[in-house]
Amino acid sequence: MRHFLTLRDYTKEEILSIIDLGLQIKSECKRREHKPYLDKQTLAMIFEKSSTRTRVSFETGIYQLGGQGLFLSNRDIHLGRGEPVKDTARVISSMCDMVMIRTFEQSMLEEFASFSKVPVINGLTDSYHPVQLLADYMTMIEHGQAENPVVAYVGDGNNMTHSWLMLAAKLGFELRVATPKGYEVDAAILADALEMAKRSGAVIKVGNDPKEAIAGATVVTTDTWASMGQEDEKEQRVRDFAGYIVDEAKMALAAEDAIFLHCLPAYRGQEVSEGVLEGPQSVIFDEAENRLHAQKGLMVWLDRAR
Template identity: 80%
Template sequence: MRHFLTLKDYTKEEILEIIELGLRIKAEVKAKRFTPYLEKQTLAMIFEKSSTRTRVSFETGIYQLGGMGLFLSSRDIQLGRGEPMKDTARVISRMCDMVMIRTYSQSKLEEFASFSNVPVINGLTDEYHPVQLMADYMTMMEHGKDRNPVVAYIGDGNNMAHSWLMLAAKLGFELRIATPKGYECNPEIVVDAMEFAQRSGAALLFTNDPEDAVAGADVVTTDTWVSMGDEEEKEKRLRDFAGYTVDEKMMKLAHADAIFLHCLPAYRGLEVTEDVLEGPQSVVFDEAENRLHAQKGVMVWLDGKRDEV
């Protein structure tokens, strides 16, 4: 049995296999063929952090695969009233076939997984957001940006930056991360990524100059500057991130056919301008849709049904 907690746990071949699986399932759906690969299976969806895309994509995804999703907020279950994580894990995993958790601490997710006897999927933690990166790379593939790409990530050294690091390190492409001073990536995660990069040939570059990062890039991506839990620092963050807005001037430094990605929600005028988000290089809504298809690939792969697609 495998869990999907971080891309660190997966090989290049496995990551690409899961994405290709998602693409095949997507093609079936576009042809109005809904194969019940996970017929009558139940996905428990535990949310300690709220979400639009994560809930809709997982709930729709398991339904399209022939199963059903159970939405469980921390207000609805005993976990929110102090039940130990290990007890919740052992109960839910005896009743459901798979679990998706969107929470704060990666350690909490990993504790749940260690006591679960069914696959557990990371729907987002403060450290990683691996399902988003599966959708992002699927979108890059669909737009022809998966052949030795140069990716520029501009903004906070957060869970999205960490997940980009792991994806680049595993797949072997060039990633440039530009963060303000004091907002760099977690050093321990950087060390892990660097070790994988030595094997794959990935180039991982870190800078405090966003223009240097974007110059000649094939993909430009960013994320909100004020994530859930950072609200008290909002005014300070807005000052510290001055100059990190992805605008038309910055996009002109990238390749002329570069694409723009954003995991959403986007705050127009902060990390990205309206004209970039709504412009011809933006593929953010293709990317958002691909959360649905990439995650179906993850679920089918974890269930061992990949040879049936």
């Protein structure tokens, strides 16, 4: 049995096989062929952090695969009211076939998985957002930017940045990260990615100059400056991130056929301009839809790996 907690746990071949399976199921879906790959299976969806795309994509995805999703917030289960994580894990995994968790601490997710009898999927933690990267790379494939890509990430050194580091280190492409001073990526995660990059041939560059990162890039991506749980820091972050907006002038530095990605929700006029978000290089809504299809591929892959 396999869990999906971080891309670090997966080989290049496994990551690509999950995405290929997602693309296959997407093609079937577009032909209105909803095959019951997970017939009568139940996905428990635990949300300590709310989300539009994560809930809709997982709940729709398990339904299209022939199963059913159970939405469980802190108000619905005892996990948010003092029950030990290990107890909740053993109970829920004895009744459901798979569990998706969207939470704050990576350690909570890992503890839950260690006591679970069924596969556990990371729907987002403060450290990683691996399902989003499956959708992002699927989108890169569909738009012809998966062959020797140069990816520029501009913004906060957060869970999205960490997941890009893992994907680049595993698949062996060039990643350039530009963050404001004081908002760099986690040093231990960076060191881990750099060590893996020695084996895959990945080129990973981190710095503080967004223009330098974007120059010649084939994929430009960013994220919100203040994530959930950082609302009190928002005004300070807006000041600290001045100059890090991905606008038309910065996108003009990228390759002519470059695409723009954003995991959403996006705050127009902060991390990205309206012109870039709605412009011809933006593929953010293809990317958002691919959360559905990439996660269907992941769930079927995990079921087959038991």
